[in-house]
Amino acid sequence: MVSTFDHDPSAAQRELWKNEQIALSARISWHDDHLDFDSETLEGLKYVAGVDLSFPENDFEHALACLSILSWPNLEVVHTSYLKTELHLPYIAGFLAFREVDPLLKLLNQLKQEHPEYYPQIILVDGNGRLHPRTCGIACHLGVLANIPTIGVAKNFLVIKEQDSGEELTMSHVKQECRTELLKRGDYHLLQTKQTIYGAALRSTNEAPNPIYVSQGHRVSLATAIKMVLACCHYRIPEPIRRADLDSRAYIRQLQQHHQ
DNA sequence: GCGACAG
DNA sequence: ATCTTGTCGC
Known part of the structure; x- marks a missing residue:
């Protein structure tokens, strides 16, 4: 039995994926906020979500997807949902969404059906948004397909x-620039070329010198994305993503113990 | 051929 | 993406 998981997809498959990313990217308006709350004051914001996938030890074909809903401005978890999922593709840099976006979409749809009162107004995604070779990271992918505001937050560049x-x-x-320029919480460095602003390296706490990489997903300007992420950071990683990560990993450990 | 690149 | 362990500082 040959598993597609064992092999890298063909160059032809990658070209198809690239075209899909380019088409998705064209559907995003990069300049404006399309939010149902005030981008300046964040007035009207009630719920912000974080999404993440966690894996069992030494097993990258099975994952637990997690959607955490946090209240604003208290940033307390009000709802958590999980989905055990099997992954059909390996991780390939630049194509993360094709591996991970489906279970996240399912969790959002399930929440809308079963607990619409908790459906979030914006989602922080573990991974990049516009900071991507074709300006279409997983945060863009999720945002367009679910038509919901999203922000990408990556731990690595x-x-x-x-x-x-x-x-x-x-x-x-980039790391050189960050060491010299990002001296305190809130300092950021724009990641841009002559033709495109991809995102920003943001120092999210005074304690953590390593920045996080913030970029637009969908329906949000970069300025609002940076403001929003910073407002969610008690520690280096913004609370919604941090809670999705911690809670899904704890749940996996619980599943493994219960199964023995 | 080599190096390297979210999770 | 996962794990462990130790260390520092409040």
Whole structure:
């Protein structure tokens, strides 16, 4: 029995995925907020969500997807939902959404059916949004498919190289800039080329010198995305994503113990 | 051929 | 993506 999981997808498959990302990216308006709350004061915001996938030890084909709903401005968990899922593709940098977005969409649809009162007004996604080779990371993917405002938050920098201009944002260059420029909570460094603003490296706490990488997903401006993420950061990782990560990992450990 | 790139 | 352990500072 040959599993598709064992092999990298063909170059042809990757070209199809690239075209899909380019088409999705074209559907996003990058300049404006399309929110149902005030982007300046955050007045009217009630619920903010975080999504993440956690994996059992040494098993990257099975995952527990998690959707955490937090109240604003208290940032307390009011609802958590999980979905055990089987993954059919390996992780490939630049194509994360094709591996992970389906279970997240299912969780959102399920919440809308069963607990519409908790349906979030904006989602923080573990991964990039516009900060992506084709300006279409998983946060964009999820936002467009579910038609909901999203923001991408990555813990590591994804190298960007522009096809036409040849201009690139390299790991070492960005880290260098961050060390010298990001001195306190709220300081950020724009990640941009001559033609595109991809996102920002943000120092989210005074204690954590390593930045997080914030970018627009869907229906949100970069300025609002940065403000929103910073407002959600008690620690380096914003609370909605942090809770989805912690709670799903705890639940996996519980499942494994109960199964023995 | 080599290096490297979210999760 | 996962795990463990130790260390520092309040």
